[in-house]
Amino acid sequence: MSLQTRTIIVVDDDSGIRTVVRQALQRAGHVVRTTDSAAGLWKLIDEGVGDVLVTDVLLPDANGLDMIPLVTARRPELPVIVMSAQNTLSTAVRATEQGAFDYLPKPFDLNELTRSVKSAIESAGKPVVAGEVRSDGDSLPMIGRSSAMQEVYRTLARVIPTDLTVMVLGESGTGKELVARALHELGPRRTGPFVAINMAAIPRELIETELFGHERGAFTGAASRSTGRFEQAQGGTLFLDEIGDMPMDAQTRLLRVLQSGEFTTVGGTRALKANVRIVAATHKDLRRLIDSGLFREDLYYRLNVVPIRLPPLRARVEDIPELARHFLDRAASEGLPRKLLDSGAINWLMEQSWPGNVRELENAMRRLAALARDEVVTAAAAELWITKADGGMLPPERAQGAKIEGDESLETIILQWLQRHLVQSGREPEDGLYNRLLAEFERPVLEIAMLLTRGNQLKAARMLGVNRNTLRKMLTDRGVEPGTGRRQG
Numbered sequence: 001m002s003l004q005t006r007t008i009i010v011v012d013d014d015s016g017i018r019t020v021v022r023q024a025l026q027r028a029g030h031v032v033r034t035t036d037s038a039a040g041l042w043k044l045i046d047e048g049v050g051d052v053l054v055t056d057v058l059l060p061d062a063n064g065l066d067m068i069p070l071v072t073a074r075r076p077e078l079p080v081i082v083m084s085a086q087n088t089l090s091t092a093v094r095a096t097e098q099g100a101f102d103y104l105p106k107p108f109d110l111n112e113l114t115r116s117v118k119s120a121i122e123s124a125g126k127p128v129v130a131g132e133v134r135s136d137g138d139s140l141p142m143i144g145r146s147s148a149m150q151e152v153y154r155t156l157a158r159v160i161p162t163d164l165t166v167m168v169l170g171e172s173g174t175g176k177e178l179v180a181r182a183l184h185e186l187g188p189r190r191t192g193p194f195v196a197i198n199m200a201a202i203p204r205e206l207i208e209t210e211l212f213g214h215e216r217g218a219f220t221g222a223a224s225r226s227t228g229r230f231e232q233a234q235g236g237t238l239f240l241d242e243i244g245d246m247p248m249d250a251q252t253r254l255l256r257v258l259q260s261g262e263f264t265t266v267g268g269t270r271a272l273k274a275n276v277r278i279v280a281a282t283h284k285d286l287r288r289l290i291d292s293g294l295f296r297e298d299l300y301y302r303l304n305v306v307p308i309r310l311p312p313l314r315a316r317v318e319d320i321p322e323l324a325r326h327f328l329d330r331a332a333s334e335g336l337p338r339k340l341l342d343s344g345a346i347n348w349l350m351e352q353s354w355p356g357n358v359r360e361l362e363n364a365m366r367r368l369a370a371l372a373r374d375e376v377v378t379a380a381a382a383e384l385w386i387t388k389a390d391g392g393m394l395p396p397e398r399a400q401g402a403k404i405e406g407d408e409s410l411e412t413i414i415l416q417w418l419q420r421h422l423v424q425s426g427r428e429p430e431d432g433l434y435n436r437l438l439a440e441f442e443r444p445v446l447e448i449a450m451l452l453t454r455g456n457q458l459k460a461a462r463m464l465g466v467n468r469n470t471l472r473k474m475l476t477d478r479g480v481e482p483g484t485g486r487r488q489g
Helices: 015-027 038-046 064-074 089-098 110-122 147-159 176-186 204-212 248-260 286-291 297-303 317-333 343-351 357-371 379-387 410-423 433-452 457-464 468-478
Strands: 007-011 031-035 052-056 080-084 102-105 166-169 194-198 237-241 277-282 306-309
Touching (some): 015 031, 015 110, 038 064, 052 064, 064 080, 064 089, 080 089, 080 110, 089 102, 089 147, 102 110, 147 176, 204 248, 286 297, 317 343, 317 357, 343 379, 357 379, 379 433, 433 468, 457 468
Parallel strands (some): 007 031, 052 080, 080 102, 166 277, 194 237, 237 277
């Protein structure tokens, strides 16, 4: 039997998945044996069948992750590839800890499966060693089951058991520090300290003493010895956030530490061992900084051993409902009123661009928890308290086309509109022009009034200078919902 042709065991209680996987592996030239249960698997294992095992996590009579050590004990040369629809970092990490050769979140690309099987065959005889299983895996801070997050989870699962330096890339607010904490809390240095330092928040002249500490008398004002972040993080993880903002002289010294594994304090002479794992992060394009002479290329390669790129929230829209509910639950646990999102609010959240990414979404949910009146948040309430928070602006999709250039008065804007739509068109306007214009004017005024007063008709009436009965009639005539300020229908 050639290197490429082997017998693959596929275990899944979904007959459709078994069929699709079997056909894909057969096209790749393999012999495939399938079963729908752990009992069927053990029968094949006892018969000595199989060169690679592909198994689902949730089986009718067992947990696929729990079976991996048992399979390895009987057949240590048999690589195990785990596939799962749970799609969480916890699942990916547990699969790696239990000794899985690879982890594939469902739905997966069949070409990716065949590549993984080929790689497993080529590594036969080199069993993956299982690590310590973490009992608190379900409490991991990273949330999201989107395909965009799955590659992040797979990379994390592979690199967590190691001591490799990691570079976390991504826009501001995507959760780079969460990745650093996951690497620490699930890795071999979890019992040591996690120390974070933000390069952008420290004056340039203080970065070296912040990183490496200083001795008494090292400079004016150094009245006592101070330990730096490298020394504080001994035995643990040092997170260098916004590494792209580090000045060149500090970059040079950091490079020497990474090369030698030792450092000295500012003003000191004794070399200290740098027993830390380095995780760096930035939202900047380091390649562009290198081309501009603002970042050392050799330091870049020292830090970029394992790059992990976090997707922006707009690239993982399907994660927004789960993230939003998580942040509302967290707000409730911190003493804010408990709020729920209705389907309209969830759909509205998923339509937004979120330039501030996950951090912006978290802040928005805290705002809803604190300010929304009702326990169940509607789309109108979300629109009110999220889009109006920074100065009372209309939602982006409502504001388009309403932008006013310069300091035009309302009179000027109306005259421009009349000229453009009536005079320049050459058509004689239909009867009732005044009432049509009044309707066009009153409707947005009523909408804004109800939004600003959160549906309080008495306040809205005072704001507009009319009595409450007149306001009710205006709302009815113009088709504006009293409680939300949204247009009816």
